[in-house]
Amino acid sequence: MKIKRIGVAAIALAAAGALTLSGCTSGGASPSADAGASTAVITTNGSEPQNPLVPAITNETGGGKILNAIFAGLVHYEADGSAVNELAESIDSDDAQNYTIKIKSGETFTNGEEITAQSFVDAWNYTSQTEEQALNGSYFFSSIAGYEDPTAPELSGLKVVDDTTFTVELSQPESDFPLRLGYSAFYPMPSVAYEDIDAYGENPIGNGPYMLDGEGAWKHNEKIDLVVNPDYDGPRKAVNGGLDIVFYATQEAAYADLQGGNLDVLDAIPDSALATYEDEFPDRSVNQGAAVFQSFTIPGRLPHFSGEEGQLRRAAISKAINREEITDVIFSGTRTPAHDFTSPVIDGYSEEIPGSDVLEFDDSEAQELWAEADAISPWSGTFQIAYNADGGHQAWVDAVANNLKNALGIDASGAPYPTFAELRTAVDDRTIQTAFRTGWQGDYPALANFLGPIYVTNAGSNDGDYSNPEFDALIEEGLGETDLATANEKFQQAQEILFQDLPAIPLWYATANGAWSELVEDVEFGWDGVPLYYSITKSE
């Protein structure tokens, strides 16, 4: 989950931005670059990894970006989010519950060790069964058979058949399991890793398009230098000379470096530059959909928000919010109004789901719905939306509160919590007595990933304690299908139920915002908002 860094001093940049900026002076970027011709090193922004560089232990973007460059998994994700085999020869299943995975033979880690089925099984067992280490394990491996027993050293659902084949048994059918396998938690590790995991995390040995530029390439809090892995022979073959990832404490500093010519590719535009960066970097910037869904959740335990009255009030609130205006004015068009509960970059996304018109702004209808609810039980009190004040949420929360005040004539306001930790604690122990902001960044490009973990009864991130047996059943049916298209139909039917119950009010999708220098070409951003570094070329 990406934990947003705090932007500083928007005012200063706005003031400073009034001065005109001189462009980069290095002209003459040659547009040539045959495949593999470029040997120049790309510099890009990153942040100090919060954990050792071990796939199992990393769950934030700073470390994830590095791991994705130095490791290759069974599948990888194309820019459009489709999963393509990388190390896998084939991933087969007849029942969406028992999978047979064949891997390509002859592939090696950068220390020369061959990658076998055992490399995967060992890494997955390590990730799931050493829980004090594995921030990811619990989440990604809980569906594999045998996970329920934390004392077992190995998952009973994993079996090595031969050097290049292993089988996975899930505790229940999950059709999107193959889509998951590109996520870093599923990367293989060489056997040397288990001898001293801390030392390994400092100088990880991987199998991806890039590798560390020698021992100590990770300069803590400053940068990490990656060079091309000459032995990598897969779909992500690098066409540049390497990757220097510079760690920034603020997005402003990274943006200044792009302006100053110290940085080639930037994938995070600071709030203060959102309105101007596309003009400043014409033809060298991107503003495209990303797999981030944003909402606020109204727990059903709040008075007036359960049963039929609750449904009416939730629909009224949703209709009272002018998403177009807020995304335009407050986010300078860098958010897209939501049309469903997932994300436009996911296969199976649809804007035509019955009931989704509840997301359209209509204040008179909102008033009617609110009045109908009042007829059941008159409204009293204040409607509040809790948010963490360290994450830049105040502007939109205030705007939404204003919408509600104007359309429904009720008292509405934001309820700030000083830090993210405080908000999460209040949400987690259920002491929170207001609505609160929620969001979901897709871990892998699948519809079910945006629905199952959040709205299924008792699911891990079901912070609003939503429960609807019909919804649960549809998700389960979808997960039992082996055909992705049929599965997605079920997930869309499940969303119809969400549109009636509105356990969370969908707001908008985040977009990926980035820009790059004149020196680089072929910059493409992936479904997760991270550039596909291996395909970037740079003139010398």
Added chain:
Amino acid sequence: MSGYIVRRLLQAIPVLLGTTFLIYFMVFAMPGDPILALFGDKTPPDRVLEALRERYNLDKPFIVQYFLFLGGIFRGDLGTSFSGQPVSEILAATFPVTLRLALLAIFFEMVAGITIGLISGLRKGGIFDASALVVSLILISLPIFVIAFVAQLVFGIQLGWFRTTVGVGAPIQDLILPAIVLATISFAQIMRLTRASVIDTGGQDFVRTAASKGLSRKRIVPVHILRNSLIPVVTYLAVDFGTLMVGATVTEGIFNVPGVGRTLYQAIIRGEGPTVVSFVTVMVLIYLVVNLLVDLLYAVLDPRIRYAK
């Protein structure tokens, strides 16, 4: 003199114990579970949370945590950050950077502040004095992030005289611009302090005596006026050094300096008790040592203090 130094050093022990205890208590009292926040909007199973809390001693009562931390210090173990890096390593990596930045800033503000303050004081009421006062007033009233952003934009991006942010290893040439930015606010204080002090000293009897004895201005200004004017300035510099070490957060953020301010800020946000307390302890130590040095420097500057003991 040596007895005085020993006494001062012994006084530092209760001060250090008191501050670490207070800081630890405050970090502990911060609401919100830092471990839970590591998972973003996802909620991990309880057994994972418990295992992680145990690893960082967060499952134990406050007083036990504090003594575990203290015990660690005596074994030379300052604990680990949530990223698994030993806090001692983080300290060793960040303090030299901020120290360089602070010393450079002190250098700039001293040279500029004292020189301009002296000239202003000697030519009180003149054009130079008036314009120096106006400029210092502007610098005092501008928030440091405005100065930093404008400096970065003009000198880093537009003119290209400096790198926009500090490069790997924080070399001195990259630190010049942030140091100047950091120096601007204190520069104004030092300049004004020096000016007032010079004007004050200039009117004293001993200066008039020296002049009436026929001493040249070249001798009166540095020996009689400047030396006696520096005492309040030195006191200010000492306090200022501590402030610079701690207060570099904004500047370090804008120029991406991998120093104390930036690291401490992130540690506070993440609720990493051991990191925060270790950093603050070192800062308190620096404060104590610098103050001791300043008290000793007084004796050099003003013989009356030396003899008054």
